[in-house]
Amino acid sequence: MHPPAKPRPITRIQREKQDLILEAALEVFSLHGFRGATIDQIAEVAGMSKPNLLYYFPRKEEIHRRLMGELLVTWLAPLREMDENGDPFSEIRSYIRRKLEMARDFPRESRLFANEMLQGAPRIIEMIEVDLKNLVDEKAKVLLTWMDQGKLTRTDPYHLIFSIWATTQHYADFDVQVRAVLGPGRGGEGRFEDAARYLEQLFMFGLTPKTRA
Amino acid sequence: MHPPAKPRPITRIQREKQDLILEAALEVFSLHGFRGATIDQIAEVAGMSKPNLLYYFPRKEEIHRRLMGELLVTWLAPLREMDENGDPFSEIRSYIRRKLEMARDFPRESRLFANEMLQGAPRIIEMIEVDLKNLVDEKAKVLLTWMDQGKLTRTDPYHLIFSIWATTQHYADFDVQVRAVLGPGRGGEGRFEDAARYLEQLFMFGLTPKTRA
DNA sequence: GTCTATAATGTGATAGAC
DNA sequence: GTCTATCACATTATAGAC
Structure with missing residues (x-):
């Protein structure tokens, strides 16, 4: 019925930023645990603004889950x-x-x-x-x-x-x-x-x- | 020179409340770490209001240090x-x-x-x-x-x-x-x-x- | 001495600009 | 598609009432 869901293209910049975020999140989560870690801090380590980070991972929990x-x-x-x-x-x-x-x-x-x-x-x-x-x-x-x-x-x-x-x-x-x-x-x-x-x-x-x- | 510092009397209620707080803090800190723990949560476990808790321990760090x-x-x-x-x-x-x-x-x-x-x-x-x-x-x-x-x-x-x-x-x-x-x-x-x-x-x-x- | 209303800041999340 | 100004709420802490 439906055409196959368009496989949303993952741009190079998307992949790169996500990796940056995950790398920074690993650093912060490993030190302070889930609740002790702040998006702000992760964003700072990743070198981007907090809202910008939230564009790639809409929820803090998503980052942790990944x-x-x-x-x-x-x-x-x-x-x-x-x-x-x-x-x-x-x-x-x-x-x-x-x-x-x-x-x-x-x-x-x-x-x-x-x-x-x-x-x-x-x-x-x-x-x-x-x-x-x-x-x-x-x-x-x-x-x-x-x-x-x-x-x-x-x-x-x-x-x-x-x-x-x-x-x-x-x-x-x-x-x-x-x-x-x-x-x-x-x-x-x-x-x-x-x-x-x-x-x-x-x-x-x-x-x-x-x-x- | 100075008279000996008046040993501020520790009332029974003070001792009791402090113990309650420390007991609750142990529970919360041990689960979430220092930054992940909130005074609010500690107060709730201790059965008192957050500002009331802060009367006995003016700073979150004080509780943790003790x-x-x-x-x-x-x-x-x-x-x-x-x-x-x-x-x-x-x-x-x-x-x-x-x-x-x-x-x-x-x-x-x-x-x-x-x-x-x-x-x-x-x-x-x-x-x-x-x-x-x-x-x-x-x-x-x-x-x-x-x-x-x-x-x-x-x-x-x-x-x-x-x-x-x-x-x-x-x-x-x-x-x-x-x-x-x-x-x-x-x-x-x-x-x-x-x-x-x-x-x-x-x-x-x-x-x-x-x-x- | 005991406790609470309230301030000041921090934090997760979104609506909307580019 | 990419990013930021901004909101609603949580959190620490204090000034002041009882």
């Missing part, structure tokens, strides 16, 4: 890569390494996620309950299989994943504290190397079956 | 209790247990702290750099001594403390996610028991010297 949608995909990628057919120890070890690298290279994304969690995840609870839960269930099953085969110490696979999340993301979310405690000497760029070494030791020894020790 | 000051003391208590003269393993084990109990019993305090960290700790950076750092330095030395004595696997004491913080606080700060992933079955009150068992296993095996294994 950000969270893109985030969860990249955020879960490291876990998704954990391969059932690989060697359990090297799979877990590289999962930890990838996750720590994300904390190092994308701390704002980590803080954005943490902020949403702290607030009770009101805007992404559905994604958490479906996409994230499904992925974790799947990988927990893989871990259990490895344990059944005696390749891994028998332990709770869910809490294992939680502890990997917690320890790695800590270096992004609590970065100020980490650097303050380590001081100028050991709080520099080397802190991620130290963390990597420590975490590998913590998890590997904790996971090594007694038959292997 | 909250943070009290927080850091109780927050570091578990670590402070770690006793140099005790048995390394039971000391660490009970430290982890105490910390996990705090996450269970005082999740709002945990989230309040996390919120401040995410924002770069602008209002408590000094306390972090002095009080917290000093305590951690002191306890790191204790851990190192234990390692020197061969009672503990040699590892980085700072990152060990970080990982205990991260894994335990995770159950308060990311509670929504934990419960969503565990589902109704294992996400109930038992989740803290499971976490305690898992964490003990993780850290103990990771810390057990090979000569003991």
Whole structure:
């Protein structure tokens, strides 16, 4: 009946400005959370006027939604890569390494996620309950299989994943504290190397079956 | 010269109202961070009018400052209790247990702290750099001594403390996610028991010297 | 000492100019 | 299609009533 909806052309300037806004919003939302962030501040960081920003994203929530949608995909990628057919120890070890690298290279994304969690995840609870839960269930099953085969110490696979999340993301979310405690000497760029070494030791020894020790 | 400053009498009603406000502020700040929290909301939770609240705390920042000051003391208590003269393993084990109990019993305090960290700790950076750092330095030395004595696997004491913080606080700060992933079955009150068992296993095996294994 | 009316500013959103 | 002047309301804070 109707002619196909004219695919509204996305101009180059539209794409560019949207990217500018999302980049600025990531900066501000990750620091102050959804309610603490102001459109004004986002606009300033993006280098445009507040009303101009609102032309591209008519609502503050739209910006946040877009950000969270893109985030969860990249955020879960490291876990998704954990391969059932690989060697359990090297799979877990590289999962930890990838996750720590994300904390190092994308701390704002980590803080954005943490902020949403702290607030009770009101805007992404559905994604958490479906996409994230499904992925974790799947990988927990893989871990259990490895344990059944005696390749891994028998332990709770869910809490294992939680502890990997917690320890790695800590270096992004609590970065100020980490650097303050380590001081100028050991709080520099080397802190991620130290963390990597420590975490590998913590998890590997904790996971090594007694038959292997 | 001057007569001693008249110790302005703190009436019962003053104390009561201040406690009400601080209780409400904890609730709101822990969910939305400093900027995301509004006096209006705090007043509503506290059951009083906004201007009335501002009579007892003339500035929003005053409320937050008071909250943070009290927080850091109780927050570091578990670590402070770690006793140099005790048995390394039971000391660490009970430290982890105490910390996990705090996450269970005082999740709002945990989230309040996390919120401040995410924002770069602008209002408590000094306390972090002095009080917290000093305590951690002191306890790191204790851990190192234990390692020197061969009672503990040699590892980085700072990152060990970080990982205990991260894994335990995770159950308060990311509670929504934990419960969503565990589902109704294992996400109930038992989740803290499971976490305690898992964490003990993780850290103990990771810390057990090979000569003991 | 206790509390409220009201000011001053900040904030999200829109109607309309270019 | 792109952008800005402006509105309605929320928010912090104060001056002044009880």
